[in-house]
Amino acid sequence: MEKNHNHNKELLNIEAAIIVIFIIMLVTMVMFAATFAPAYPVASILMIIIAVLSIFAVSLTLTKMEQIVGYYVCDKCHHKYVPSYKAVLWSMHMGRTRYLTCPKCHKKSWQKKQY
Numbered sequence: 001m002e003k004n005h006n007h008n009k010e011l012l013n014i015e016a017a018i019i020v021i022f023i024i025m026l027v028t029m030v031m032f033a034a035t036f037a038p039a040y041p042v043a044s045i046l047m048i049i050i051a052v053l054s055i056f057a058v059s060l061t062l063t064k065m066e067q068i069v070g071y072y073v074c075d076k077c078h079h080k081y082v083p084s085y086k087a088v089l090w091s092m093h094m095g096r097t098r099y100l101t102c103p104k105c106h107k108k109s110w111q112k113k114q115y
């Protein structure tokens, strides 16, 4: 259990690292696009499109990672469960706390991620 806990913590550190690297990459791409826009407008637009598409790809991948790491506990009945990818993707969230429907009691509540 302790090993699993450390493993989950490690995965979250990797997630944080991916976000930092990705933001640096995006800022670099946008600065490049802005700098070369007058001389190479098509290349600059393409770079912005790639940047936007990669935001979606990275967000979806990180959401998948967040879904499979750890579990959520229902605030109403304390049932522990791993929600579906769809439920995680479409739920409102503040950080790692999500507004989810419990599969056991079917009530909606704000649920914090547990490791």
Ligand SMILES: [Zn+2]
Residues within 6 Å of the ligand: 074, 075, 076, 077, 078, 079, 102, 103, 104, 105, 106, 107
């Ligand atoms: Zn419940």
